[in-house]
Every structure is written in C-alpha cells, then in structure tokens.
Amino acid sequence: MSTDTIVALATPGGRSSISVVRLSGSKSIFFAQKLSGSKYEFYKRCVVVLPVYIKNSEKIDDAVYIFFKSPASYTGEDVIEICCHGNPVIVGSVLDRLCHFGARVADPGEYTKRAFINGKMDLVQAESVGLLISARSKDAAKHQSRNLSGGLSKTISLIRDDLLVSLSSLEYEFDISEDDSGIGGLLNKSLKVMNNNILLVKDLLRSYVRSKAYQQGVRVVICGQTNAGKSTLMNALLDSNRSITSDTAGTTRDTITSDLVVGGVPITLVDTAGLRDPQTPIEKEGVARTWKEISRADLIISVHSGDTQPIDYNDNTECLYVFNKVDIGSPGPGDCASLSVSALRGDGIDGLWKKIEDVVLSLSYTGSDIFINTARQKDSLRLCLDSMVRTKKALKNGAHELELAAFELRAAINSLDSFLGKVTSEDILEKVFTGFCVGK
C-alpha cells in the first residue's frame, strides 16, 4: 500500500459556509504546520484555529484544524481535517499548497481503502460507506448505516463460525480419531449444519433484489397509445405539471422521468411517447425510446381509455392495466384494466399509488432486515453455497468421502473470507474502491 500522505476535499465543491480538506498519513502534522506557518504541537483529538498561508506567506484564511491521532482515526493513520471557508479559491489554494509541500491528491475511495487495509473496517463495511453516501432513500441509508455497524458482517461471521466448527470435527475425525464408532453421529450433525446454513445463504442470495432496488431504484414506466392520457396521469401521480399534455396525438416525444420514494424504495417514474405508427422521423425515435423503456421497466403502467386500446406487451414484466378517462366512459365487458381512473380529475389516483407501492414492495421483498449489497458479495456467497451443496453430497455418501467433504467445507469458508475481505486481491480492491468519490 502507498504510504504517501494524501489530501482531498471531503465536502462538495462550490461555495458553502465551510469546506473540509482532509489530510491522512504520517506527514499530516508536518504539512498542517507548514500550511499554518506555526509549530503548533498537535495532540490527540485537538481542535485549534490556525491561519492558512498560501505562497509567499500570504494569509488567505483562518481555519479550524482537527487532529485525529493514529490509530484512532477514520483511516487508522494520522488525520488532520482543515475546515476553511467554503470558497473554491481558498480550497484550491489549500490543496495546491499541501501538494506543493509533498502531499498527494487522494484516489477515489482511498481514505476508505486505507481504513480497510489498516483494519478499521471489513470489506463489507467499506462497501457500505460508498452505498450510504449514494443512498436514494431514508430506508436505504438506514440499512447501510446498520451494515456499517457490522450487521451483515456479523451474520456472515456466524455462518463462518458454524462451518469452522464442523470442519474442525471432520478434520479431527480423519486426522486423529481412531475410533469409528461416532462417525454416524458426526455425519448427521454435519449434515444438519449444512442444511441450516444452505437455507441461510439462499435467503441472503435472494435478498440481493432489495439492495438492487435500493441502489438502482425501481423503474415504473407509463405507456400506451397516443392520447390515452399518459402524461396527464404522470402529472396526477406526481401532483405537479411535469409533462406537457394536449389533445394532439403525439404530444410527448421523449421520455420524461421523475425520481421519488415509494414505501422506502426509490423509484423512477417514466412518461413515454405514445405508441402508434410514427408519422415523422422524430416521432419514430420517440417510439423507439418508448420500447427501450418498456424493455428495461420493472413495472409497466399500461394506460388506455374509451377511445384507445391497451398495448399487449406479452412478456414477464409486472404490468398494471389502467383504464383512464373514466369520467367520460367506462371500461367495456372483458376489459383488462384492474383499475379505472380519471387522471384529469384525480379520481382513483390514491388507489393506483397503493397498487404501485404493493408491486414495488413485492419486487424488493426479502423477508429479512439483513441483505447483501453488491455483485461481489453475491458472487462470494454463490461460491460458498455451491461448496456447501457439494459438502452435503459428500457427507451423504458416507465416511469414505469425509476428506472430500472437509475439502469442500474449507472452500465454503474461503468464500466467506473473501466476502468479508479477509482474503482479497488488489483487483478486487480496485473494483470496490474506484466507484467511490474522491475524498471518501
């Protein structure tokens, strides 16, 4: 790992009451002293107001310097946070000056990577830092905060402990024990452990849907023929004038999106161009975009009315058929709509929201508060599950496959170690941390 002292702006760029520039590394004190033109003796957790000097000893600001002595800091190294006034000119000068003294601008996620390498957190917690910062709903933030306190890691560690105990018994049996009489009991006990943990790991694998919903949001796409009232419905759902509406067929040309939160899950509501034989190249492009949105939708709201037909999507995506303009006509017998609304008058909109919420929650339901967060975690668990299933098979085959069972069990434990980042490669770390922002 690089031992440079790194520096970056920890708060967003632009003007604000304060900005925080963070130094981390063994030369943090030295650089802070040079920046402040003082020999101030920083002591553990001290907070002090000192000047900020830029080139030619010109003072540009006074700042609050906060010192976190290693190892009691975010990264585990000496960290100094310099809270100066939030002006890009001041912040730029501070960064330039510190780099001039020898600090290096941090790579994305480098502070958290150092925290991981210095044992301040495991890889699951490190991943949650990034996800907490990018959380799009209160529930998503609360979940990542729980993970940061070790919730998911604890669950995985318990599974690992269970497997380890089983492995020790198996290894004892074929390494040391000369007594074959207890082997039946051992096989049964190990099988029980396998069955329990296979169920737990399967649940965790299934839980990835919730996390994907939290991170990527659920895409709810309103579509139908032109003039069905899609844009009016979009506006009614949002209670705002987001989309242009008119009685001219083909009014909406492009996709129009709006982000909101439903039942704790972030969703993107999308209004689309109406589907009909396009009459101009621009409309053709709009219709192509509608089909693209339909193909990536998690939930389709298919709108029709007395004078337009429902679109038949014919695929596996969840779909709510909505009959609109119920104020001027009713759905005929055999109409596919599960709900009638008048987008113009706002009738039935609360009921539609309820149905949308039900689908969104069912799409992201996991049945548990603990869920996995990243494709990396999912891959490690998948490998663990495969190894446990093979362990179970070997155990079922009886005493002569004991060694094979132990081999597979060790592989399962190794997968959990990779999950927690106990064993990891530079490649994996690179992938985990490059998604972070600079300064975190």
Ligand SMILES: Nc1nc2c(ncn2[C@@H]2O[C@H](COP(=O)(O)OP(=O)(O)OP(=O)(O)O)[C@@H](O)[C@H]2O)c(=O)[nH]1
């Ligand atoms: N009476 C009545 N008229 C409605 C209702 N919803 C929409 N309309 C009218 O139907 C016409 C078309 O509405 P839009 O919302 O622009 O329809 P659209 O499906 O977005 O149409 P395109 O963007 O062209 O595909 C407008 O004149 C709306 O005022 C409704 O619930 N009742």
Ligand SMILES: [Mg+2]
């Ligand atoms: Mg429209």
